[in-house]
Structure formats: C-alpha cells, structure tokens
Amino acid sequence: LQHSSTTPPAKPSHKPFAFAFDIDGVLLHGSTPIPGASQTLHTLNRLSIPYLLLTNGGGLSESKRVSDLSTLLSTNLSVSQFVQSHTPFQLLRSSHSTILVVGGTRDNCRQVARDYGFENVLIPGDIFASHPGVAPFSNIDIYKDFVLPSAGSEKDGVKGTKVDAVFVFNDPRDWALDIQVIVDVLLSEDGVLGTRRRPEVVKKLGHVPVYFSNPDLWWANEYEHPRLGQGGFRAALEGVWNAIAGENLKAETIGKPHPKTYEYAEDVLIRWAGGEGGKGGLERVYMVGDNPASDVAGANGFISKRGVEWISCLVKTGVYRPGDDDGNAKMVVENVKEAVGTVLKREG
Numbered sequence: 233l234q235h236s237s238t239t240p241p242a243k244p245s246h247k248p249f250a251f252a253f254d255i256d257g258v259l260l261h262g263s264t265p266i267p268g269a270s271q272t273l274h275t276l277n278r279l280s281i282p283y284l285l286l287t288n289g290g291g292l293s294e295s296k297r298v299s300d301l302s303t304l305l306s307t308n309l310s311v312s313q314f315v316q317s318h319t320p321f322q323l324l325r326s327s328h329s330t331i332l333v334v335g336g337t338r339d340n341c342r343q344v345a346r347d348y349g350f351e352n353v354l355i356p357g358d359i360f361a362s363h364p365g366v367a368p369f370s371n372i373d374i375y376k377d378f379v380l381p382s383a384g385s386e387k388d389g390v391k392g393t394k395v396d397a398v399f400v401f402n403d404p405r406d407w408a409l410d411i412q413v414i415v416d417v418l419l420s421e422d423g424v425l426g427t428r429r430r431p432e433v434v435k436k437l438g439h440v441p442v443y444f445s446n447p448d449l450w451w452a453n454e455y456e457h458p459r460l461g462q463g464g465f466r467a468a469l470e471g472v473w474n475a476i477a478g479e480n481l482k483a484e485t486i487g488k489p490h491p492k493t494y495e496y497a498e499d500v501l502i503r504w505a506g507g508e509g510g511k512g513g514l515e516r517v518y519m520v521g522d523n524p525a526s527d528v529a530g531a532n533g534f535i536s537k538r539g540v541e542w543i544s545c546l547v548k549t550g551v552y553r554p555g556d557d558d559g560n561a562k563m564v565v566e567n568v569k570e571a572v573g574t575v576l577k578r579e580g
C-alpha cells in the first residue's frame with residue numbers, strides 16, 4: 233500500500249495537534265501557489281509540527297503528485313503525508329479482477345490503478361480505439377495510438393471482456409465518451425462488453441458496481457468562479473441512468489466529506505506524526521479547507537476511533553465566498569497563512 237512503508241518524520245512530534253491541508257483553493261489555484269502557502273508550510277517544518285495534505289484531487293500516482301507539489305510549493309513533501317481522492321481505492325485491489333477506470337488525462341489513471349495492484353485495467357479510450365462508433369462525437373486522435381489491453385479478446389478489440397467494476401479515479405476529460413461507455417457497461421450482461429440487457433432486466437438483476445473517488449460538485453482553480461468537479465460528472469451520469477432505467481444509480485463515493493477518507497487520512501497522519509492518537513498523543517487535527525461541503529462537513533462530521541478532535545477551518549481563497557453557507561465551520565479565516573497563525577497562537 234502507498235502508506236504501508238510510512239516513514240515518520242525525522243523526530244516524532246510531541247505536540248498534541250497537527251494540520252490537514254486541502255490543496256485546491258487552499259495551497260494552490262491550479263498550478264499557482266496561493267500567496268503565503270509555501271511560507272506557511274516552511275514555518276510548520278521549522279517548528280516540526282506535522283501536517284497532512286488531504287485532497288479530492290488525483291489523476292497521477294501519489295509519488296508524482298507529491299514531487300510536483302514539492303516543486304510548486306518549494307517544500308520537500310513526502311508521500312507519507314499525502315492522501316488523494318483515489319488513494320483508498322488500493323484497498324479494493326483484490327475485490328475486482330478487471331476494472332474500467334475513468335477520468336484523468338489519457339491513460340495516466342490506468343497506470344495509477346496498476347500501481348495499486350489492479351491487474352486488468354481498461355479505460356474508455358481502449359473501447360473507443362477498438363470501436364470508434366462507440367462515441368460518434370469524440371476525438372479519436374486522442375486515443376488512436378492506444379495499445380489494446382491484453383485483457384480483451386484480441387480477435388475483436390475489447391468485446392467479450394468482462395468488466396467487474398467501474399472506478400472514476402479523477403475528473404473525466406470527455407464526459408460524452410465516459411458516460412456512454414459506463415452506460416454500456418451498466419446495460420451489459422454482468423459487465424461483458426458488447427452484450428446488452430433491457431433496462432428493466434438490469435433494474436431486476438442489478439448492475440456492475442460503480443465507485444467515485446470525489447463528490448465535489450465545485451472546486452476552485454485559477455478561474456474567478458469555482459469549476460464543476462467529479463460530483464458534477466456523477467450528477468450527469470445519475471441523470472442519464474435515471475432517464476434510461478427509471479432508478480437511481482447504485483454507486484459508492486469516497487473522498488471528503490466521507491468518513492472512510494477521514495479515517496484513512498487519520499491513520500496516515502498518526503503514522504506520519506509518529507506516536508499515537510488520542511489523550512497524551514495527537515489530540516487535535518485542524519482541517520484547513522475551502523469547501524464547506526467537503527472539508528468542513530467532513531471534519532465536523534468525522535468521529536475518530538482514537539478520540540482525535542478534527543477542527544474545521546474554512547478559508548476564503550477557494551469555493552467558499554463570504555455570504556455563502558459556511559457549513560458551521562469552527563473557524564473562518566482569510567487564507568491558509570492566517571489559519572496556521574491563529575492556531576499557533578491558540579495552541580501556544
């Protein structure tokens with residue numbers, strides 16, 4: 233697992249508190265650091281106060297994203313202090329044999345899934361490369377050099393391949409292609425590509441499981457207004473499935489605010505901070521985020537099995553704008569620099 237070989241920091245922190253930082257809208261706008269973000273991380277490094285990066289973003293391996301973030305934030309970050317949207321998916325690697333991975337740029341997410349231990353990984357581009365008629369308005373040039381995966385029946389592209397689960401790893405780049413391919417899998421006979429069932433039969437028998445890694449309807453990049461995230465794609469797919477089958481899509485979603493993600497994040501943070509959680513160890517985590525629906529709701533709603541208190545701290549540099557519902561954030565501050573400054577004063 234990405235975190236099984238976690239190496240705690242040089243010297244375990246003996247402070248009763250730590251931070252969890254959201255990335256988009258708190259540390260970065262797209263690939264531009266938010267003013268004060270780097271300096272804030274440097275201060276925490278100097279004080280040996282542990283922090284975790286906890287993002288609903290993804291699309292590349294943890295090591296690649298951490299290397300990119302280290303450069304962007306001119307701070308030496310470790311995979312052991314980093315959790316992204318799909319990181320917990322690696323816990324499902326032995327539950328499904330062949331999976332369809334959706335989202336991200338080209339086949340980057342296929343590589344991430346393979347690194348997690350999923351053996352047979354298809355992406356919508358493979359199906360499109362096999363049968364361009366699958367998505368009449370998508371751009372075949374993006375996918376034409378895709379080498380068909382060995383998982384398929386070579387004689388006819390990927391037809392006959394059985395997809396056991398659909399995983400949306402990151403924001404889809406071609407919603408038309410991705411929704412079409414997922415719907416074809418949902419309407420297939422138990423995931424066998426090229427087969428078809430009537431919607432009423434699918435309603436009765438059920439469909440291939442679908443997993444989303446991130447519920448964010450909105451997220452903040454460098455544009456002046458928030459952008460639709462993976463939660464927007466999910467809403468679109470749910471709308472299409474409802475129109476086809478007259479039922480709600482059965483799917484599981486992880487990512488902030490879901491407790492599974494916070495549980496996973498607390499395990500990683502405890503290992504990174506060194507020592508234990510709860511009384512006498514790590515007692516408080518300040519969750520600094522920009523999205524009331526994910527960062528604030530998740531921290532406010534999470535019940536730690538160790539009794540660690542997660543304290544939501546909302547910044548104004550991302551999705552949340554003054555006047556919006558702040559989700560009952562425990563703290564509301566201008567930016568990440570003020571968030572950390574306020575906490576350090578409070579903690580003494």
Ligand code: G3P
Binds near residue numbers: 257289
């Ligand atoms: O796709 C990324 C977006 O959903 C938000 O990421 O870092 O604000 O959790 P983040």
Ligand code: MG
Binds near residue numbers: 256257522
């Ligand atoms: Mg954010």
